[in-house]
Amino acid sequence: VGDxxxxxxxxxxxxxxxxxxxVISVAMDVTKRDTVRAAIAKTVDQFGxxxxxxxxxxxxxxxxxxxxxxxxxxxxxxxxxxxxxIGTQEAAKQMxxxxxxxxxxxxxxxxxxxxxxxxxxxxxSKFAVVAIIQxxxxxxxxxxxxxxxxxxxxxxxxxxAQLDKDMVAINAAENEGDAFAAFASGALLGRAAQVEDxxxxxxxxxxxxxxxxxxxxxxxxxxxxxx
Numbered sequence: 001v002g003d004x005x006x007x008x009x010x011x012x013x014x015x016x017x018x019x020x021x022x023v024i025s026v027a028m029d030v031t032k033r034d035t036v037r038a039a040i041a042k043t044v045d046q047f048g049x050x051x052x053x054x055x056x057x058x059x060x061x062x063x064x065x066x067x068x069x070x071x072x073x074x075x076x077x078x079x080x081x082x083x084x085x086i087g088t089q090e091a092a093k094q095m096x097x098x099x100x101x102x103x104x105x106x107x108x109x110x111x112x113x114x115x116x117x118x119x120x121x122x123x124x125s126k127f128a129v130v131a132i133i134q135x136x137x138x139x140x141x142x143x144x145x146x147x148x149x150x151x152x153x154x155x156x157x158x159x160x161a162q163l164d165k166d167m168v169a170i171n172a173a174e175n176e177g178d179a180f181a182a183f184a185s186g187a188l189l190g191r192a193a194q195v196e197d198x199x200x201x202x203x204x205x206x207x208x209x210x211x212x213x214x215x216x217x218x219x220x221x222x223x224x225x226x227x
Contacts, residue, residue, distance in 0.1 A: 002028040004057075022047075030057045030083030036090045044094060052103040052206040053091030055084045058125075060159070062118040062166045071139045073121045080125030081132070087137050088147065095145050104140075105205045106133055107218050108150040113151065113225045118172045126151075130217055137215030146214035148205045153221030154184040154192040186225025 001016070003009035005129050006027035013025035024046050026039040044050055058080045085107050095102035111119055112126035127148060136147035154160065160180050169172040174184075186194040201220055204210055219225060 001024045001028075002036075004029050024188075030055070030087060031078045033090065035084050036086050042092050043208055049098050050102065050158075052092060052095045052105065053087060053107070053164045054202060054206065055087035055091075055106045057083055058107060060119060060122040060163060060166075061168055062122075062163060062172065064170055065117050065174065068120050069168070073124075076121035077125050077128070080122065081128035084129050084132050088132055092136070092140050092143070092145055096143050100143040100145065101207045102124065102145045103210070104145065104147045105129070105202055106147070108133070108149045108151040110219075110221050110225045111154045118122055118167065118170065133217060136217050142181075142226060143216060146210065148210065148213055148216050148218070150198070150201050150205070151218050151225075152179065152193055152198055153187055153219075153224040154193045155198060156194055158181075160192075164217060177178055179196065183224075186224045187221065191222065193222060 001023060002025070003010045003012075004027070006025070009025035009027065013023040016023040026042050028039040030036060040050055040053075055218045059076060061072055061076060063069070070133065075179040088104050089105050091102065093132045106129050107127040108129045109122075111123040115123045133149045135149050140147060146155065152164065164176045164178070164180050167179040168176055173179040180192065187193075198220055201218055205213070205218075219227075
């Protein structure tokens with residue numbers, strides 16, 4: 001479990017240990033290659049090899065389209081796009097060192113399929129994630145490394161609690177909760193996703209059941225985007 005917030009990573013790792021899993025936690029900044037490389041090295045030292053890498057770190061900082069700044073753009077793109085590139089590269093290098101074979105899973109979004117006025121850098125970063133998935137799949141196929149991802153819609157997590165506050169602050173919503181409800185209403189299945197809706201696909205993409213799938217982005221959005 002890697003996180004820029006070391007205490008948060010420790011908390012998750014402790015919870016998983018209590019459930020009987022063998023876990024380590026590492027402090028890492030996905031935008032800094034040396035910390036990603038060090039986290040992978042620590043993982044290999046502990047477990048002997050790296051079989052799967054899940055690049056899930058991400059953030060969003062809504063701004064009105066005409067107000068987006070270079071600072072806002074770079075912050076979101078660095079974490080969501082550059083971070084995924086670095087994570088994919090460094091995981092692949094370790095997997096190749098081991099003799100090849102492995103699973104890389106990257107988190108995209110419905111925002112990788114269409115643009116939203118208040119989420120310009122976020123959408124751009126998630127479009128980039130799809131490009132990284134497709135390019136990585138082509139580059140690593142001969143090493144028997146698959147690169148896939150999934151695109152959640154609205155998921156009921158603390159990220160959306162913060163987004164609701166941000167949307168009110170930029171006058172894109174009247175009350176906290178309005179943006180969440182408006183976006184979730186676009187799901188054909190009539191609700192926002194829960195974390196439990198997302199986990200099985202991530203596990204599937206990390207397992208041998210997905211050995212003949214690569215370069216794909218699986219939608220887990222309750223029917224919000226149909227392509």
